[in-house]
Amino acid sequence: MKFITYNTKNFRKIEYLKNLPEQVKHEIEVVSKVLPFKTNNYVIDYLIDWENFETDPVFILNFPNRNMLHEEQFKEVEKAYTQQLPEKEFLGIVNKIRLQLNPHPANQLSNVPKLDGEALPGVQHKYRDIVLFFPSQGQTCHAHCTFCFRWPQFVKDLDLQFSMREIDMLTRYIKENEYIHEILFTGGDPMVMSPLTISKYIDQIFEADIPHLDTIRFGSKSLTYWPFTFIPGHSDEAEDMLSLFRRIVDKGKHLSFMAHFNHPVEMDNSAVEEAIYNIRQTGAEIRTQAPVLRNINDDAEIWREMWLKQVNLGMVPYYMFIERETGPYAYFELPIAQVYDIYRNAIKYTGSLAKTVTAPVMSASMGKVHVMGVIDNPADNDRYFMMQYVRHRNVEETYKPFLTHYDEKATWFNQLVRTDADMILTAEEE
Numbered sequence: 001m002k003f004i005t006y007n008t009k010n011f012r013k014i015e016y017l018k019n020l021p022e023q024v025k026h027e028i029e030v031v032s033k034v035l036p037f038k039t040n041n042y043v044i045d046y047l048i049d050w051e052n053f054e055t056d057p058v059f060i061l062n063f064p065n066r067n068m069l070h071e072e073q074f075k076e077v078e079k080a081y082t083q084q085l086p087e088k089e090f091l092g093i094v095n096k097i098r099l100q101l102n103p104h105p106a107n108q109l110s111n112v113p114k115l116d117g118e119a120l121p122g123v124q125h126k127y128r129d130i131v132l133f134f135p136s137q138g139q140t141c142h143a144h145c146t147f148c149f150r151w152p153q154f155v156k157d158l159d160l161q162f163s164m165r166e167i168d169m170l171t172r173y174i175k176e177n178e179y180i181h182e183i184l185f186t187g188g189d190p191m192v193m194s195p196l197t198i199s200k201y202i203d204q205i206f207e208a209d210i211p212h213l214d215t216i217r218f219g220s221k222s223l224t225y226w227p228f229t230f231i232p233g234h235s236d237e238a239e240d241m242l243s244l245f246r247r248i249v250d251k252g253k254h255l256s257f258m259a260h261f262n263h264p265v266e267m268d269n270s271a272v273e274e275a276i277y278n279i280r281q282t283g284a285e286i287r288t289q290a291p292v293l294r295n296i297n298d299d300a301e302i303w304r305e306m307w308l309k310q311v312n313l314g315m316v317p318y319y320m321f322i323e324r325e326t327g328p329y330a331y332f333e334l335p336i337a338q339v340y341d342i343y344r345n346a347i348k349y350t351g352s353l354a355k356t357v358t359a360p361v362m363s364a365s366m367g368k369v370h371v372m373g374v375i376d377n378p379a380d381n382d383r384y385f386m387m388q389y390v391r392h393r394n395v396e397e398t399y400k401p402f403l404t405h406y407d408e409k410a411t412w413f414n415q416l417v418r419t420d421a422d423m424i425l426t427a428e429e430e
């Protein structure tokens, strides 16, 4: 199957769009001036139910709609777009709105480490044992998710991208920090890179000979957006990609493929099943993660089915996230309490093998906050969230349970108040 990308320039060529109302197409066009839009022929042919596109989870996941911007933001861009303002002026309006959408939640820019006093801009080092690497050729995806918290990476006009062409500084940095034992290739999606390009990075890592670096991870949504990457006969490079995986495993490294699935429909065809099987045959493990999103997967039955399918296909459920406060957040957000209910009502009906998932979790500035439960205290007739950091910038702060006052409307950690008064959350801790 040939890979065909559709973006804002050519999206009206998509055959299925012909039947969509003109107003819908117009709104996609307007919103995609602000938020990145990209899809491909696999997504539109295999994953979307076009008869019911308005409620179809993959359509909403992939195609922007007007409700993803605030009404006044939408109107401002629409006006500028229909008036055909000069490019510079138009971009000024668009970028102003992008900056209103909290492009760097959880203070990501503060995670950039330094080597010899020089910042490593393609690297984030937040947790002691792992570095995130953003290879410059991997700063896009086969298609873009409308909710994505990495959306500024794909907006070329906004100078907020992480990238680094050379990996030697990174390998030196890892070598000097013996407690780092994992590297996560992320993006975008590192699986948009050719196996040859990824091999060059991996070879440099191997040549650097870092004994304490024992795990290599790839964060990817390619199983949803282009599973042919792992199916020889459907992609020229699939055999090379699988060989690369085998080479990493044969080198004695633990290879973990961090797959991103938002809905069971993404696992509902033979292509994705074959791709999963082929990856597992290389000796790599596949772990799965995704956020809970209003309008896409805000239902316990969807999660129960998703975890069941993942386990049956040999994957390991890993994280269920609470959606981050960035981009079209208002469209996707859910109260923490509701996400917790979705989790609980899903997990209690799964078999033990799905109970590997840690959930629900907020990736906040100081670390990953795990909502462990809701507690009613008869002594004070009050209700609390019990939480803990499962990851924290300071490893000593992990796995210490704490309580916050219950708030059924709160959608993010910084809206809650800890019971230990001297620990009341500050903006820094968001």
Ligand code: SF4
Residues within 6 Å of the ligand: 140, 141, 143, 144, 145, 148, 149, 150, 151, 187, 188, 189, 220, 221, 260
């Ligand atoms: S595949 Fe991942 S990085 Fe790419 S748009 Fe979707 S969520 Fe964002």
